[in-house]
Amino acid sequence: MPNLHQLHAELAKAGIAVPALGSYTDDSGAVTIHAYSDTGEIVPLPKAAAKVVKAHVPQPTEREAALAALRASDNPETRALLIVLGLA
Amino acid sequence: MATIGGSAPYTVTQRPATVIGVAASPTTTSTTDVDLPDMAVTLTTTGGDLLCLGVCVVGNSTSATGNVYLTLSLDGTQKGMAALATPGIGNWDTVTVHDMLQGVAAGAHTVKLRWHTDGGTAVANGTQRALTVVEIRR
Numbered sequence: 001m002p003n004l005h006q007l008h009a010e011l012a013k014a015g016i017a018v019p020a021l022g023s024y025t026d027d028s029g030a031v032t033i034h035a036y037s038d039t040g041e042i043v044p045l046p047k048a049a050a051k052v053v054k055a056h057v058p059q060p061t062e063r064e065a066a067l068a069a070l071r072a073s074d075n076p077e078t079r080a081l082l083i084v085l086g087l088a
Numbered sequence: 089m090a091t092i093g094g095s096a097p098y099t100v101t102q103r104p105a106t107v108i109g110v111a112a113s114p115t116t117t118s119t120t121d122v123d124l125p126d127m128a129v130t131l132t133t134t135g136g137d138l139l140c141l142g143v144c145v146v147g148n149s150t151s152a153t154g155n156v157y158l159t160l161s162l163d164g165t166q167k168g169m170a171a172l173a174t175p176g177i178g179n180w181d182t183v184t185v186h187d188m189l190q191g192v193a194a195g196a197h198t199v200k201l202r203w204h205t206d207g208g209t210a211v212a213n214g215t216q217r218a219l220t221v222v223e224i225r226r
Binding site: 004005008019020021022023024025026036039040041042061063 | 111112113114115116117118119120121122123125150152164177202209
């Protein structure tokens, strides 16, 4: 899955300004990323965005990175806490 | 408690129009209202009130505190109040929004279910969302 906030920043860096991003999954399981018009209608990404999307490598979010670090811990208290929270 | 419409009888003028989710697991990062995929009903009314009922199962994939808001719009203008949930990551909440839009002029109109988030990435669970609109007259 794309990291939409990261992709939004990458598009902006490439000079492609869109108000926000969204996505959905079609029947084949393919994920379509889209933008919005100024009034909130779903519109395709500008053609110039294709290169940026293709180069997009989703980075873990801050939460995902923190959770991975916790899961890698050998500390029994940390592992117990993850079990309690349903995150082990 | 305020009463709208008193006890006057209402008549349903046509079959309720309902749409359900088709595209799976839509997401948005928008902090202002945008279209929720597949959630638009266009109907031609005879001039009456529109009862609108929207529901969506929502989550947030990246923020534990980001709210997910659901609103109704008529012809591009938000109507009524926003409903919201703070599902947190890995959880789902069912959000419902409803309104009686009074005195809608006869003609073609579009009602939409829209959404936004104030943090993270809002997610709708699968195709679990629906919008029903019915015109009724006093």
